[in-house]
Amino acid sequence: MEENMKDIILEYVIEEYCDEEDDEVTYDTPLISGGLVDSFSMVSLKRFLENKYKISIPDADASPEAFDTVNSIEALVKRFL
Amino acid sequence: MAYSDKVKAIYQDQLKSIQDAGLFKQERFIHSSQAADIEVEFPTGSSIKKVINVCANNYLGLSSHPEILKAAHDGLDSRGYGMSSVRFICGTQDIHRELENKVSEFLGTEDTILFPSCMDANAGVFEAILTSEDVMISDRLVHASIIDGMRLCPAQHDTFKHSNMEHLEKKLQLHANKRLKVVINDGVYSMDGDTAKLDEMAALCEKYDALLFVDDSHSTGFIGKTGRGTHEKCGVMGKIDIITTTFGKALGGASGGCVSGRKEIVEMCRQKARPYLFSNTIAPVVVSGVLRVLDILSKSTERRDKLEANTKFWRDGLTDAGFILKDGDTPIVSVMLFNAKLSQDFSRDLFDLGIYAIGFFFPVVPQGAARIRTQISAGHEMHHLEKALDAFIQVGKKYEILGKTKQEIIDRYGC
Numbered sequence: 173m174e175e176n177m178k179d180i181i182l183e184y185v186i187e188e189y190c191d192e193e194d195d196e197v198t199y200d201t202p203l204i205s206g207g208l209v210d211s212f213s214m215v216s217l218k219r220f221l222e223n224k225y226k227i228s229i230p231d232a233d234a235s236p237e238a239f240d241t242v243n244s245i246e247a248l249v250k251r252f253l
Numbered sequence: 254m255a256y257s258d259k260v261k262a263i264y265q266d267q268l269k270s271i272q273d274a275g276l277f278k279q280e281r282f283i284h285s286s287q288a289a290d291i292e293v294e295f296p297t298g299s300s301i302k303k304v305i306n307v308c309a310n311n312y313l314g315l316s317s318h319p320e321i322l323k324a325a326h327d328g329l330d331s332r333g334y335g336m337s338s339v340r341f342i343c344g345t346q347d348i349h350r351e352l353e354n355k356v357s358e359f360l361g362t363e364d365t366i367l368f369p370s371c372m373d374a375n376a377g378v379f380e381a382i383l384t385s386e387d388v389m390i391s392d393r394l395v396h397a398s399i400i401d402g403m404r405l406c407p408a409q410h411d412t413f414k415h416s417n418m419e420h421l422e423k424k425l426q427l428h429a430n431k432r433l434k435v436v437i438n439d440g441v442y443s444m445d446g447d448t449a450k451l452d453e454m455a456a457l458c459e460k461y462d463a464l465l466f467v468d469d470s471h472s473t474g475f476i477g478k479t480g481r482g483t484h485e486k487c488g489v490m491g492k493i494d495i496i497t498t499t500f501g502k503a504l505g506g507a508s509g510g511c512v513s514g515r516k517e518i519v520e521m522c523r524q525k526a527r528p529y530l531f532s533n534t535i536a537p538v539v540v541s542g543v544l545r546v547l548d549i550l551s552k553s554t555e556r557r558d559k560l561e562a563n564t565k566f567w568r569d570g571l572t573d574a575g576f577i578l579k580d581g582d583t584p585i586v587s588v589m590l591f592n593a594k595l596s597q598d599f600s601r602d603l604f605d606l607g608i609y610a611i612g613f614f615f616p617v618v619p620q621g622a623a624r625i626r627t628q629i630s631a632g633h634e635m636h637h638l639e640k641a642l643d644a645f646i647q648v649g650k651k652y653e654i655l656g657k658t659k660q661e662i663i664d665r666y667g668c
Contacts, residue, residue, distance in 0.1 A: 178641055189414075197574040206436065206620060207616065207619050207620035212400050212403075215411065215412075216412060
């Protein structure tokens with residue numbers, strides 16, 4: 173289940189944010205601090221997670237730090253499951 | 254005293270962090286008018302150096318044009334210096350409305366409203382015309398002022414990959430149930446110099462019943478056969494619902510901006526846009542200058558034609574020398590260096606050789622995409638461009654990057 177959630181998030185991140193020429197993205201790749209995802213574009217990821225896992229993530233918890241890697245995103249989602 | 258040592262220390266720490274990250278911005282004082290040849294004091298306190306400017310938004314070379322100066326003087330004499338009021342109280346002169354009508358005519362739109370700047374136009378337009386029932390779908394590389402404007406608006410927002418029409422179409426499908434959908438993009442992107450696919454976007458907007466917004470600040474006056482902008486170049490004049498643009502770049506370069514487009518949308522801005530309602534509009538002296546600029550550009554394409562020729566010379570020269578450029582055909586020509594420090598060293602060496610061009614790096618541009626951004630002008634003569642090109646080649650040779658691939662440059666300097 174844990175691996176599955178990470179893979180689902182990783183797949184969305186690659187599909188939504190990456191271009192063909194981008195480096196490989198892993199569970200630990202810094203998405204926001206690394207410049208791959210800007211904080212403004214993060215909103216579509218938040219919306220995806222809320223719809224996919226039927227949760228509501230308060231804006232105060234949807235920080236750039238919490239969304240910075242697939243690992244941290246998974247931890248965030250689990251807090252609200 | 255409220256400004257205690259504790260408060261002071263907080264700001265000092267923040268400023269130090271900016272400095273430590275190498276992101277501290279310093280102004281370079283220019284002791285002359287804005288033009289191809291300028292006199293610069295840099296670093297502060299040093300003697301004044303004459304350099305060729307290849308980083309101004311002075312695309313048409315009109316910033317210090319004698320006819321514009323004369324028009325500005327005339328405007329100052331006939332309409333005074335300031336308005337001391339917002340537009341809807343007693344801050345509107347006949348020439349403000351005259352300029353709005355002239356801009357509409359020039360851009361081929363229904364109506365126009367002036368703003369103190371295009372930053373203000375972008376900050377005010379979305380909140381004025383959208384509600385929480387609507388969605389804004391923006392290109393990921395739109396200008397910071399558009400992002401600020403979207404943040405101030407209660408409508409939902411979403412983004413699509415830069416210039417990726419398949420991704421945009423998916424987003425239009427995803428938000429099909431919204432009351433209003435607005436697709437938002439820049440006409441010419443200021444860092445890469447590429448042009449939006451406005452023809453494809455207009456078709457998608459028609460298919461999915463969405464409004465189309467474009468910020469044409471880096472286009473108005475010189476992109477398109479007669480310089481009307483990206484919509485002219487892409488063959489979609491009359492199909493853009495909202496255009497924002499600036500008078501602070503090609504159109505004389507002083508200040509001011511506008512929202513131009515559908516009549517009802519412009520009227521909504523006049524009723525609700527906060528930067529319009531709560532700030533003085535453009536000073537009469539600037540209005541008079543811009544009116545003259547539009548007269549000049551409406552009568553002749555000479556300046557935009559010269560800019561096009563200068564741009565071709567510059568792009569061809571750099572490419573032939575072995576530099577890696579961002580693709581495009583606009584006067585924004587980015588010379589890719591990839592490494593942040595290299596971009597700063599390169600800029601400093603150019604300055605030593607009499608060429609003023611700035612290096613950009615993360616977070617202004619994506620990580621690993623550091624570059625020298627050059628901007629060509631109709632005010633450049635061939636001797637300016639030849640000297641600048643010689644300097645670029647000289648510095649390029651010093652760092653041994655000419656003819657090298659992106660990977661080779663990254664292998665040597667990192668990214």
